[in-house]
Amino acid sequence: MATLKELAAKDELFSGGHRLCSGCGIPPIVRLLLRSAGSPVVATSATGCLEVGTSIYPYTAWRIPWIHSAFENAAATISGIESAYRAFKKKGRIPADKEIKFLALGGDGGTYDIGFQALSGALERGHNFLYVCYDNGAYMNTGIQRSSATPLGSATTTSPAGAKRPGKQEWRKDLTRVVVAHNIPYAAQASPHNWRDLEGKARKAFNVAGPAFMNIISPCPLGWYSKPEDSINAARLAVDTCYWPLYEVENGILRVTYRPKEKKPIADWFKIQGRFKHLFKPENSHLLDETQKRIDAEWQRLLDMDGKAVF
Amino acid sequence: MAIVTGKQVGLTGNSAIAYAMRQIDPDVCAAYPITPSTGIIEEFSSYYADGQVSTELITVESEHSAMSACVGASAAGARVMTATSSQGLALMWEMLYIASGMRLPVVMTVVNRALSAPINIHCDHSDSMGARDSGWIQLYSETVQEAYDNLLQAVRIAEDPRVLTPAMVCMDGFITSHAVENITLLADGEVKGFIGDYKPGRSLLDTDNPITMGAMTLQDVYMDFKHEQSMAIAGAKEVVVEVGSDFGRRFGRHYGLMECYRLEDAEAAIVVLNSAAGTTKVAVDELRKKGKKVGLLKPRLFRPFPYAEIAAALKNVKAVCVLDRADSMNGFGGPLFSEVRSALYGLASVPKVMGRIFGLGGRDYTVEHSTAVFEGLYRIIETGRMEELTGYLKS
Amino acid sequence: MKKEKEGERDVPPGGVIREAGSAHGYSTGGWRKLRPVVDSEKCTNCLICWVMCPDSAVVVKDGKMIGFDLEHCKGCGICAAECPDKVKAIKMEEEG
Known part of the structure; x- marks a missing residue:
């Protein structure tokens, strides 16, 4: 397990001067990821906050080779890069002892929704890469529209808190489970507030042979209507309320990597975010109750599976 | 598969392309099946399965991902190829612009097929014409031999450091892709010697010199990038000529920007792409026997568009019919018509130019159709009147 | 290909950025309204502020937190919020 002193001694491969929002949850995730690879990393980002914020010409925050191609194709793009790497290794154009890790990054829009097909295809084909979804629960880059990752009841610009429809009316897609169903060597959920857990998972994910996937919750002050200084705490509460359980599935065995000492009510997480404000009105209490019930049930399901084979 | 007679080999267009791809032996091929180009990737997959290529073959889950993987691999510095048709090319549309905007020399065979709706698997040029402004070089091929030769040349054209622009080689679905023709193949060593090694000036796999590709550009530079790209593709014309001449010197088959068939003294001419040119040549020969001064212009390079050369070739013709195997759905004929007519505008004496749409969705184009077009052109020459500027060929 | 066109600016083909990490410049x-100030007497160099900083703006040298890169710090206040309760060595102050 690396200490922060050891991690801080490694090169900073993600520079300041990027244009991501103040208090954005994405950079701490990326900074940890790049330090956990252990080898040079080549990365691609789907269109989204991370891409736009880090690559406004002629400025780039990346000190690794990085490419942005389009919104829905991060997994397909990395497939091509990784295949070129294998071709070059075979032909001796890259020395046999040189190892490169491949990383694809996308937000929830670029991963759960528009990039889902490309992700599924790349996982099935078995490319050796890590896909990381930074899940902030909506299309934040285009101005907070609902995605299939948006929580039930959350107000977005396309699921506003209306009189008849108070926020998003559907439960979110459980993408991590869908990815697990691809039978890849490694899949996990992580959170930036728990850097030790995140870094350890990323190290495993980079080092398995074949595809790996990490779904990482990424607080967004803009779209969550939360205070920038609360971002890391918001991630912590998502985990302590068990809205965002930390777990991994390694070679088919599920392991819950963190159990809150005291499981907090979902309202604790909701109340620091403006996007859930309307759920505290009496007429919307059923949404709060429904959320709590489902979270409890899903957390219990995970606990029941802890240490067991997922299939 | 191959039927060998002496030096000539009987091959379908798809087989010839797959054979050329085996000889080129690209680093990466990412592809998805679609009629009528599927055969190319099937045969290439056989070469791959038998270990006859060193390529990494990525059998992706869609054409969009095919081109996305090609973009990734090409950005990594690999020599990259693919093939598609119709809806597949349409699904790639977004990625075509990204490949060309990033100046990635991907080479793709497009086996021309109609676009839905209604669905139709047969030949027309709606697919590649829909991609005509995507910043790709487009070479059109009348025959299996031309498709084979064009593909080899496309690699060199696209990868030329002055060009660095992706290229598509088009041939007619079924008519060329599935018909067996006798062609002359090059030896593997000749192909290797002709195309040379690809030496990319940048690679994502050079982790010691990390580059950022696909950056966000704003109002201050986007237009400059487009201007630079525009000049590069315009300049590709010279490289097409250069590469065509070298190909001719080496192998005896000469290629330029277009083929002019009995056009020198022609009064009436047809302009048409791909396999229909072959049919038109038969009509030209028959009418020439009857003393009619008719000829054919078959553009080989459509992107960039060799407007000056086309105008020069047609300047003494009295009446021209441009046959389009695609409709621009603009009430003004097809794309080849619009561009040829525009190219002629600056001439001191402009020929009469009409446009006809033909052969959509695999509709036959026969010598009789061609002859009827020439007769129509003669009526225009004789009466000085054009009754219909654009329209569909009666068939 | 040709570079003689008037008004054209020299741009690298394909928009490649060759200077890694140029955003540092x-x-x-x-963007900052509040400025982080560290009390180095109180700081235990746990480096939580460093790892949580979205702007790579906490400067660490030889394992010690030595201050902030104010060229890049956007003043989000995560460092102050996440500084452990028993330490609370970072305060956010109004920009003067």
Whole structure:
């Protein structure tokens, strides 16, 4: 397990001067990821906050080779890069002892929704890469529209808190489970507030042979209507309320990597975010109750599976 | 598969392309099946399965991902190829612009097929014409031999450091892709010697010199990038000529920007792409026997568009019919018509130019159709009147 | 190909940026309303502030937190919020 002193001694491969929002949850995730690879990393980002914020010409925050191609194709793009790497290794154009890790990054829009097909295809084909979804629960880059990752009841610009429809009316897609169903060597959920857990998972994910996937919750002050200084705490509460359980599935065995000492009510997480404000009105209490019930049930399901084979 | 007679080999267009791809032996091929180009990737997959290529073959889950993987691999510095048709090319549309905007020399065979709706698997040029402004070089091929030769040349054209622009080689679905023709193949060593090694000036796999590709550009530079790209593709014309001449010197088959068939003294001419040119040549020969001064212009390079050369070739013709195997759905004929007519505008004496749409969705184009077009052109020459500027060929 | 066109600016083909981390030369310090100030007497160099900083703006040298890169710090206040309760060595102050 690396200490922060050891991690801080490694090169900073993600520079300041990027244009991501103040208090954005994405950079701490990326900074940890790049330090956990252990080898040079080549990365691609789907269109989204991370891409736009880090690559406004002629400025780039990346000190690794990085490419942005389009919104829905991060997994397909990395497939091509990784295949070129294998071709070059075979032909001796890259020395046999040189190892490169491949990383694809996308937000929830670029991963759960528009990039889902490309992700599924790349996982099935078995490319050796890590896909990381930074899940902030909506299309934040285009101005907070609902995605299939948006929580039930959350107000977005396309699921506003209306009189008849108070926020998003559907439960979110459980993408991590869908990815697990691809039978890849490694899949996990992580959170930036728990850097030790995140870094350890990323190290495993980079080092398995074949595809790996990490779904990482990424607080967004803009779209969550939360205070920038609360971002890391918001991630912590998502985990302590068990809205965002930390777990991994390694070679088919599920392991819950963190159990809150005291499981907090979902309202604790909701109340620091403006996007859930309307759920505290009496007429919307059923949404709060429904959320709590489902979270409890899903957390219990995970606990029941802890240490067991997922299939 | 191959039927060998002496030096000539009987091959379908798809087989010839797959054979050329085996000889080129690209680093990466990412592809998805679609009629009528599927055969190319099937045969290439056989070469791959038998270990006859060193390529990494990525059998992706869609054409969009095919081109996305090609973009990734090409950005990594690999020599990259693919093939598609119709809806597949349409699904790639977004990625075509990204490949060309990033100046990635991907080479793709497009086996021309109609676009839905209604669905139709047969030949027309709606697919590649829909991609005509995507910043790709487009070479059109009348025959299996031309498709084979064009593909080899496309690699060199696209990868030329002055060009660095992706290229598509088009041939007619079924008519060329599935018909067996006798062609002359090059030896593997000749192909290797002709195309040379690809030496990319940048690679994502050079982790010691990390580059950022696909950056966000704003109002201050986007237009400059487009201007630079525009000049590069315009300049590709010279490289097409250069590469065509070298190909001719080496192998005896000469290629330029277009083929002019009995056009020198022609009064009436047809302009048409791909396999229909072959049919038109038969009509030209028959009418020439009857003393009619008719000829054919078959553009080989459509992107960039060799407007000056086309105008020069047609300047003494009295009446021209441009046959389009695609409709621009603009009430003004097809794309080849619009561009040829525009190219002629600056001439001191402009020929009469009409446009006809033909052969959509695999509709036959026969010598009789061609002859009827020439007769129509003669009526225009004789009466000085054009009754219909654009329209569909009666068939 | 030709470079003689008037008004054309020289741009690298394909928009490639060859200077890795060039964003370091772009200042985002002006976004800041509050400035982080560390009390080095109290600081235990746990480096939580460093790992949580979205702007790579906590400067660490030889394992010690030595201050902030104010060219890039956007003043989000995560460092102050996440500084452990028993330590609380970072305060956010109004920009003067």
